[in-house]
Amino acid sequence: MNHDYGYLAANWAAVRQRVDAACREAGRDPAEVDVLPVSKTFGADAIRAATALGLHRFGENKVQEIREKAGPLADCGIAWVVIGHLQTNKAKDVARLASEVQSLDRWELAEALDRRLQAEGRAIDVLVQVKTSPEQSKQGLDPAQLPDFLARLRGLDTLRVRGLMTMAVVADESAPVRACFRLLRELRDRMAGEGHQLPRLSMGMSGDFPLAVAEGATELRIGTAIFGRRA
Numbered sequence: 474m475n476h477d478y479g480y481l482a483a484n485w486a487a488v489r490q491r492v493d494a495a496c497r498e499a500g501r502d503p504a505e506v507d508v509l510p511v512s513k514t515f516g517a518d519a520i521r522a523a524t525a526l527g528l529h530r531f532g533e534n535k536v537q538e539i540r541e542k543a544g545p546l547a548d549c550g551i552a553w554v555v556i557g558h559l560q561t562n563k564a565k566d567v568a569r570l571a572s573e574v575q576s577l578d579r580w581e582l583a584e585a586l587d588r589r590l591q592a593e594g595r596a597i598d599v600l601v602q603v604k605t606s607p608e609q610s611k612q613g614l615d616p617a618q619l620p621d622f623l624a625r626l627r628g629l630d631t632l633r634v635r636g637l638m639t640m641a642v643v644a645d646e647s648a649p650v651r652a653c654f655r656l657l658r659e660l661r662d663r664m665a666g667e668g669h670q671l672p673r674l675s676m677g678m679s680g681d682f683p684l685a686v687a688e689g690a691t692e693l694r695i696g697t698a699i700f701g702r703r704a
């Protein structure tokens with residue numbers, strides 16, 4: 474390795490401490506809240522250094538990056554988690570390389586993944602990404618479509634639906650951000666009433682995770698606070 478990645482250990486310890494503090498503040502058990510390190514744009518060396526800290530799941534938003542990193546890191550036992558908008562024509566690589574998809578947001582994609590996963594003889598965990606913010610740019614399923622979408626997903630054996638994912642609005646005040654997280658939790662609770670078990674809520678990033686913890690996140694997707702600023 475050419476670089477000294479000692480800062481990763483310090484960043485990781487600081488993140489976990491801040492997450493634990495947010496849990497205490499919210500009256501929650503820190504054991505209920507996982508951190509998914511987001512390694513997008515960072516190279517295989519940095520990720521390898523992170524595995525020495527006991528981290529073995531990494532979030533990436535581009536399948537192309539997983540393709541590039543999976544080979545050099547094949548000895549590390551990494552579980553790659555897709556968190557970014559996924560084009561249907563990437564389904565084959567996802568079926569081959571990913572352990573999980575958190576950005577499932579449409580039926581066409583679910584069908585493509587199912588077809589490719591059947592060919593690979595695999596099944597993966599998925600979270601349904603829901604659009605909880607009014608911003609035009611945010612990806613995700615319209616909340617009104619969630620009941621039908623979950624019902625249809627029951628017909629696809631290769632996709633194990635475990636929960637919901639969202640990205641909050643970007644705002645200076647906490648209230649609109651928190652409202653996005655609260656909406657995801659409320660949707661989850663409502664779906665439980667229709668018999669859908671969705672224990673996992675993936676929400677919260679480096680800049681807003683304490684609010685997500687307060688609203689019931691079970692998993693925080695954190696990049697910058699662990700790996701540093703992206704170029």
Ligand SMILES: *Cc1c(COP(=O)(O)O)cnc(C)c1O
Pocket residue numbers: 511513534556557640678679680694695696697698
């Ligand atoms: C990049 C990214 C993150 C992490 O963002 P940070 O602000 O760097 O913590 C989380 N979720 C998604 C979907 C992302 O693309």
